[in-house]
Amino acid sequence: MITLKNVSKNYGGLQALSSVSLTIPSGTVYGIIGRSGAGKSTLVKLIGLLENPDAGEIYFDDRRVDNLRGADLLVCRRQFGMIFQHFNLFSSRDVFGNVAYPLEIVGKDKVYIKDRVLGLLELVGLSDKAHSSVNKLSGGQKQRAAMARALAVCPKFLFCDEATSALDPQTTSSILQLIKNIRNKVNLTVVMITHQMNVVSDICDYVSVVDGGKVIESGTVKELVGFPHSKIAKDFVSSLIPSYEKTFKNLLQNSIIFRLYFSNDIVTQPIVSRLIKECQLNVNILSGAVRTVKDQFFGELVLELIGPAQDLKFAVDKLKSQGIVVEKLNV
Ligand SMILES: Nc1ncnc2c1ncn2[C@@H]1O[C@H](COP(=O)(O)OP(=O)(O)O)[C@@H](O)[C@H]1O
Numbered sequence: 001m002i003t004l005k006n007v008s009k010n011y012g013g014l015q016a017l018s019s020v021s022l023t024i025p026s027g028t029v030y031g032i033i034g035r036s037g038a039g040k041s042t043l044v045k046l047i048g049l050l051e052n053p054d055a056g057e058i059y060f061d062d063r064r065v066d067n068l069r070g071a072d073l074l075v076c077r078r079q080f081g082m083i084f085q086h087f088n089l090f091s092s093r094d095v096f097g098n099v100a101y102p103l104e105i106v107g108k109d110k111v112y113i114k115d116r117v118l119g120l121l122e123l124v125g126l127s128d129k130a131h132s133s134v135n136k137l138s139g140g141q142k143q144r145a146a147m148a149r150a151l152a153v154c155p156k157f158l159f160c161d162e163a164t165s166a167l168d169p170q171t172t173s174s175i176l177q178l179i180k181n182i183r184n185k186v187n188l189t190v191v192m193i194t195h196q197m198n199v200v201s202d203i204c205d206y207v208s209v210v211d212g213g214k215v216i217e218s219g220t221v222k223e224l225v226g227f228p229h230s231k232i233a234k235d236f237v238s239s240l241i242p243s244y245e246k247t248f249k250n251l252l253q254n255s256i257i258f259r260l261y262f263s264n265d266i267v268t269q270p271i272v273s274r275l276i277k278e279c280q281l282n283v284n285i286l287s288g289a290v291r292t293v294k295d296q297f298f299g300e301l302v303l304e305l306i307g308p309a310q311d312l313k314f315a316v317d318k319l320k321s322q323g324i325v326v327e328k329l330n331v
Pocket residue numbers: 011012014015016034035036037038039040041042043
């Protein structure tokens with residue numbers, strides 16, 4: 001388990017992180033999602049002990065680690081591997097040489113290294129590329145090689161900082177599937193840093209939404225998708241389906257538009273016809289979808305509601321009392 005308590009980081013007057021607290025349970029895939037500049041990479045650099053916080057504390061299980069120095073710090077850092085958007089492979093070395101590198105650093109002998117590297121290349125599906133130049137690999141193959149290198153010294157934690165951001169959707173899926181497979185084979189806690197909500201919904205168990213250097217909301221992925229609270233969380237959840245808002249923006253000036261989020265049994269209920277019958281509203285459906293995340297159903301409707309103000313208020317209160325999250329959109 002990794003615990004951050006009120007961690008802050010300042011870069012020359014710029015508050016990259018302010019008082020971040022979160023807990024990453026062992027054996028989970030934990031998502032950290034936020035827009036560019038939110039502070040995600042700073043967060044992973046602090047958790048990975050590559051930089052020190054200005055304030056706050058970091059614990060691995062019950063051990064405080066942010067104040068480690070020298071040999072203790074180096075040994076502690078070996079508990080984690082990292083992969084990045086741009087792979088960061090050594091172009092002077094072939095695939096084998098890249099994966100062997102961290103094992104050479106810790107002084108493993110040649111026989112062990114050969115055995116371990118070939119095993120890792122098999123795990124990531126690159127057995128036939130051991131002696132290829134990394135420059136000749138596709139993006140997905142480069143990320144597989146980077147993952148084999150990150151796993152070489154058997155880390156407990158794998159940090160993936162925008163690891164799929166440079167990949168096309170199909171390759172992204174295959175890399176996420178690989179991470180799932182590896183997580184099932186070896187005892188690994190994975191931290192996925194991303195700006196892509198589909199990555200979170202596909203692979204993560206828990207998620208924290210980061211914005212402006214702060215954790216805005218945290219919870220299970222099911223909670224976030226079913227009941228997003230903050231504006232930014234709602235935007236991320238909406239990004240899972242194409243949005244038609246912009247198209248309607250010009251056509252529907254002066255309209256009152258709501259986005260509804262709901263889950264499980266509410267998905268099967270006649271929400272729209274109740275609005276019409278019980279609230280006497282006219283309803284214009286702008287978009288709607290039901291998606292499955294981890295075997296549960298999550299629905300989303302974007303509706304133009306037409307009627308007197310008091311009927312709209314009655315309708316919104318009624319929806320909320322049924323457990324539906326209601327967001328008024330500004331068009
Ligand atoms: N080494 C650094 N020196 C100065 N400013 C930095 C440094 N690293 C990050 N920042 C700033 O901190 C903020 C958060 O950056 P970062 O953690 O990289 O965001 P993200 O990964 O979410 O895009 C940004 O405003 C960025 O410019």
